[in-house]
Amino acid sequence: MADLHIHTCLSPCADVEMSPLRIAEEARRKRLEILGVCDHNSAENAAAVAEAAGRLGIRVLPGMEITSREEVHILALFEELEAALSMQAEIYAHLAGENDETVFGPQIIADAEDGVTGFCPKLLLNAAALPLEGVVDRIRSRNGLAIAAHADRESFGLLGQLGFIPEGLALDALEISAHLSTAEARERYGPAWPLIRSSDAHALRDIGRATTSFALETAALGEIRMALGGIGGRHILS
Amino acid sequence: MKFSDLANRLGLTPHQSQGRSDIEVSGAYTGDLLSDVMAYSREKNVWVTCQTHENIVAVAKLKNLAAIILVNSRRPDEATLRRAQEESILLYATSDTAFIMTGRLYTLLNSGTL
Numbered sequence: 056m057a058d059l060h061i062h063t064c065l066s067p068c069a070d071v072e073m074s075p076l077r078i079a080e081e082a083r084r085k086r087l088e089i090l091g092v093c094d095h096n097s098a099e100n101a102a103a104v105a106e107a108a109g110r111l112g113i114r115v116l117p118g119m120e121i122t123s124r125e126e127v128h129i130l131a132l133f134e135e136l137e138a139a140l141s142m143q144a145e146i147y148a149h150l151a152g153e154n155d156e157t158v159f160g161p162q163i164i165a166d167a168e169d170g171v172t173g174f175c176p177k178l179l180l181n182a183a184a185l186p187l188e189g190v191v192d193r194i195r196s197r198n199g200l201a202i203a204a205h206a207d208r209e210s211f212g213l214l215g216q217l218g219f220i221p222e223g224l225a226l227d228a229l230e231i232s233a234h235l236s237t238a239e240a241r242e243r244y245g246p247a248w249p250l251i252r253s254s255d256a257h258a259l260r261d262i263g264r265a266t267t268s269f270a271l272e273t274a275a276l277g278e279i280r281m282a283l284g285g286i287g288g289r290h291i292l293s
Numbered sequence: 294m295k296f297s298d299l300a301n302r303l304g305l306t307p308h309q310s311q312g313r314s315d316i317e318v319s320g321a322y323t324g325d326l327l328s329d330v331m332a333y334s335r336e337k338n339v340w341v342t343c344q345t346h347e348n349i350v351a352v353a354k355l356k357n358l359a360a361i362i363l364v365n366s367r368r369p370d371e372a373t374l375r376r377a378q379e380e381s382i383l384l385y386a387t388s389d390t391a392f393i394m395t396g397r398l399y400t401l402l403n404s405g406t407l
Contacts, residue, residue: 125346126325186370187346209328217348218327 057279058082058266059091059116060130060204060230060253063100067160067180069257074169075100077259079108085263087113089274091132091253093120093204095179096146098139099164105136106167114274120204121146121194122180123187128204128211130230131194134276138197145193149185152178187217191225200227200280205255206244207235220244228283233265249283249291268292294318294402296339296359296383303397305362305385308369312381318359321398323391327352334358341394347373353382360384364391 062069063078082090090108092101092115101117108115117139118132133139153176154162162175183190194201206229209215213229220226228249231240240250252265270290271278282289297314300307319337324330325344334340336357342349345367353361360383363369369377369384377384387394 125344188372209326215326215328217344217346218331218352219348221346221348 056087056263056266056268057089057091058085058087058253058256058263059089059118059132059202059251059279060093060120061090061256061262062094062120063092063104064161064163064165065094065097065100065175065179066257067154067156067162068095069160070259071161071163072259073257074163074165075103075107075167076169078104078262079111079113081259081262082108082113083111087263087266089114089116089269089279091116091118091130093118093130093132095120096122096143096150096181096183097162097175097177097179098136098143099175101139102136103165103167116276116279118199119143119146121190122182122211123190124182124184125187125216126182126211127187127213127216129187129190129194129213130200130202130204131190132200132202132276132279133197138199142193142197142199146183146185147177149183150177150179150181151184152181154178154180187213187221188224195225198276200276200283202226202228202230202251204230205232207231207240214244220248227280249285251283251291299339299398299401300360300385302401303387303394305387306366307385308363308374309377309382309384311378312383313359314383316359318402320402321395322358323395331356339398341391341398343367343391345369345373347376349373350376350380350382350384354380358382362387362394364389364394 105115164173203213251267254264269282321339322334323341363386
């Protein structure tokens with residue numbers, strides 16, 4: 056069972072309690088096996104959550120929730136931390152502005168023991184100066200998964216911002232909310248798109264509120280990619 | 294008012310001017326959420342936006358809009374321009390903000406009365 060979209064205390068809009076240790080404990084309590092750490096435009100806490108959750112046998116996929124120039128949110132998930140950090144460098148190079156904690160909230164960088172190691176100065180809630188297609192291309196060139204976050208939500212969702220899915224956009228899946236049934240999503244977006252559900256948790260209690268169950272051999276990104284494509288016996292269970 | 298007259302009077306910069314420039318404009322709509330524009334814009338409206346993604350051309354075609362005006366001197370994406378040429382969708386730009394452009398359009402289309 057996977058929750059592929061959670062935030063940490065690095066996201067200015069997330070609760071301060073979203074620290075690596077506490078996230079790991081909450082994920083164990085909810086019996087999650089795979090977590091995707093997707094802070095806004097940054098992966099600086101992914102390693103700490105991976106270490107803390109790894110000790111409890113939970114696999115963490117390092118990622119980011121990237122805001123494209125069109126203000127569409129795209130989840131980028133990677134197998135390796137290096138790929139996530141390389142994507143982060145690319146996004147940082149296209150991300151203007153400095154965070155004002157008093158307006159947006161603090162952007163806390165933490166270690167795996169919940170120690171505060173720093174504050175990210177970038178304006179993480181800003182949009183990167185990269186078009187949607189450019190964001191997706193950069194994720195895929197790093198062997199990552201590109202998923203339209205909360206695709207059915209009006210604010211920052213792909214369909215709300217751009218009306219419909221651009222032709223030829225190389226997405227791996229759509230993340231849909233609890234407001235939409237799978238049947239409704241298939242009718243609305245076409246039968247071809249793999250659909251996932253995740254919590255988009257900004258607070259501890261919300262972790263695992265929505266999840267996707269996959270039939271996989273191992274808890275690896277490549278396995279999830281196969282499940283999304285329905286390849287080699289891997290598939291989405293629910 | 295014909296769109297060509299409107300473009301002249303507003304000093305718009307053409308990016309793609311091949312198409313129905315003699316169309317009689319029915320009004321205008323301002324918005325950057327394409328789902329909202331699809332829901333509320335009306336036929337032959339001029340559309341004021343800062344979105345430059347190629348989906349704007351499809352929305353203009355779908356809703357039979359008169360033209361698209363990009364604000365803040367934004368340039369259309371390459372794919373957007375190509376698609377606008379293929380579909381003969383009028384695509385212009387202005388250095389005005391969305392507020393100013395919308396106000397000027399409102400004034401012109403309502404003969405200066407509020």
